[in-house]
Amino acid sequence: xxxxxxxxxxxxxxxxxxxxxxxxxxxxxxxxxxxxxxxxxxxxxxxxxxxxxxxxxxxxxxxxxxxxxxxxxxxxxxxxxxxxxxxxxxxxxxxxxxxxxxxxxxxxxxxxxxxxxxxxxxxxxxxxxxxxxxxxxxxxxxxxxxxxxxxxxxxxxxxxxxxxxxxxxxxxxxxxxxxxxxxxxxxxxxxxxxxxxxxxxxxxxxxxxxxxxxxxxxxxxxxxxxxxxxxxxxxxxxxxxxxxxxxxxxxxxxxxxxxxxxxxxxxxxxxxxxxxxxxxxxxxxxxxxxxx
Ligand SMILES: C[S@@+](CC[C@H](N)C(=O)[O-])C[C@H]1O[C@@H](n2cnc3c(N)ncnc32)[C@H](O)[C@@H]1O
Ligand SMILES: CC(C)=CCC/C(C)=C/COP(=O)(O)OP(=O)(O)O
Ligand SMILES: [Mg+2]
Numbered sequence: 001x002x003x004x005x006x007x008x009x010x011x012x013x014x015x016x017x018x019x020x021x022x023x024x025x026x027x028x029x030x031x032x033x034x035x036x037x038x039x040x041x042x043x044x045x046x047x048x049x050x051x052x053x054x055x056x057x058x059x060x061x062x063x064x065x066x067x068x069x070x071x072x073x074x075x076x077x078x079x080x081x082x083x084x085x086x087x088x089x090x091x092x093x094x095x096x097x098x099x100x101x102x103x104x105x106x107x108x109x110x111x112x113x114x115x116x117x118x119x120x121x122x123x124x125x126x127x128x129x130x131x132x133x134x135x136x137x138x139x140x141x142x143x144x145x146x147x148x149x150x151x152x153x154x155x156x157x158x159x160x161x162x163x164x165x166x167x168x169x170x171x172x173x174x175x176x177x178x179x180x181x182x183x184x185x186x187x188x189x190x191x192x193x194x195x196x197x198x199x200x201x202x203x204x205x206x207x208x209x210x211x212x213x214x215x216x217x218x219x220x221x222x223x224x225x226x227x228x229x230x231x232x233x234x235x236x237x238x239x240x241x242x243x244x245x246x247x248x249x250x251x252x253x254x255x256x257x258x259x260x261x262x263x264x265x266x267x268x269x270x271x272x273x274x275x276x277x278x279x280x281x282x283x284x285x286x287x288x289x290x291x292x
Contacts, residue, residue: 018155022128025177026153028223029107029129036265037108040078045139047108050173050200051273051284052080052256053087053249073263080256084200084249085111085172091245091288092168093196095119099167102126102190104156104183105174109136109149116149121167125151126159157182161190168196175201176224180235188239191291197241198288200249202273203229205283212281214272221269232287241289249284250277 017023032049041047057079061072088111095101097120103112106125109132115123127133136151143149154160156171157178169187187197202218204211206228211219215226236243254277261270276282 017128018158022155024223026128026130029127030131032129034265034267036077036260036263036267039074039265040081041108041110043075043078044082045143046078046082046110046113047135047139048078048081048085048110049107050081050084050111051253052077052260053084053252053284054080054255056080056255056259070264073259074265077256077260077263077265080259082110082114084253085114087249087286088170088172088198088200089115089118091196091198091286092119092170095121095167097121100124100161100165102159102161102166102169102187103151104159104169104171104187105177106132106136106151107172107174108132109139109151111170111172112136112149112151113139113143113145116145121148123149124161125149126154126156127151128153128155157186159186159190163189164192166190166195167192168198170198170200172200173202175199175232176219176222176226180227180231181238184235184239184241188241188291193291195291196244196288197236197291198286199232200284200286201227201232202282202284203227203232205281206230208279208281212276212279214276214279215282217272218269218276218282221272226282229283229285232285236287236289240292242292243287243289245286245288247286249286250282253277253284 100122103125112123112125133151140146140149204215257273
């Protein structure tokens with residue numbers, strides 16, 4: 001028989017944050033309720049905390065004078081965010097319904113749901129935020145897929161997944177909150193040999209020199225710590241994760257940002273993304289790696 005835990009029972013078995021920083025990040029995401037995320041998620045019930053890629057369908061938007069324009073703009077931004085998750089899933093390799101995937105830093109669970117809908121597999125999400133985990137588990141119940149998709153409050157650097165038990169795993173815009181060597185070591189531990197790891201992330205470009213003022217602004221805005229492209233490749237190489245594809249998605253994400261900057265849902269961080277992508281100091285990349 002399965003019974004739900006009371007919050008007192010749950011807090012007795014869920015350890016506190018591993019560091020004071022992780023406590024801050026848990027609080028940040030527990031309190032987060034930005035319309036740019038909730039109103040986009042309301043379009044079709046897939047709630048994302050990542051950005052979009054692909055060309056804007058200007059024909060579908062009509063003109064700003066149109067009374068439905070704002071609604072269409074929100075739907076278009078959401079379409080581009082879901083397109084980003086589809087591209088991540090395209091790089092997970094062969095996944096069968098018997099497989100288990102891990103969504104590390106799963107947010108409200110949009111990517112987890114999409115992975116289950118595409119592959120029929122099990123997806124285990126981890127997040128520091130109890131509000132996000134509850135939200136994701138509620139959505140999974142509403143969709144009737146709670147037996148396949150679940151989220152739990154857990155540090156992605158110290159997960160309960162058994163060694164070699166996971167077919168594929170990913171970080172969708174969640175790796176800038178952790179030490180990369182610790183992160184790649186944990187994915188490497190729970191992935192099967194021959195399994196696949198994918199990250200989509202913003203990283204600073206070593207060709208620029210050091211993190212630009214825009215990168216510093218993004219770090220301050222989200223309380224995160226953006227790594228360089230070089231650090232990703234080094235941490236993977238040191239942890240038996242061999243890149244199979246490194247794709248610069250920067251040109252593909254700029255249209256999303258330029259459209260978002262015109263909307264009523266702006267949050268103030270749009271300029272930093274647009275300017276850093278344009279001056280070359282910051283890049284939006286996908287890295288897919290084989291666990292060897
Ligand atoms: C920007 S959101 C991305 C959410 C999701 N991947 C998506 O694409 O919608 C960052 C997520 O990383 C999670 N996170 C940050 N540090 C973490 C850690 N140490 N362990 C687990 N989750 C973490 C946060 O709780 C949050 O859910
Ligand atoms: C690419 C980088 C550096 C990402 C930082 C992590 C992050 C906060 C992603 C988007 O979350 P969100 O969807 O909650 O943000 P917003 O409210 O801006 O849409
Ligand atoms: Mg968002």
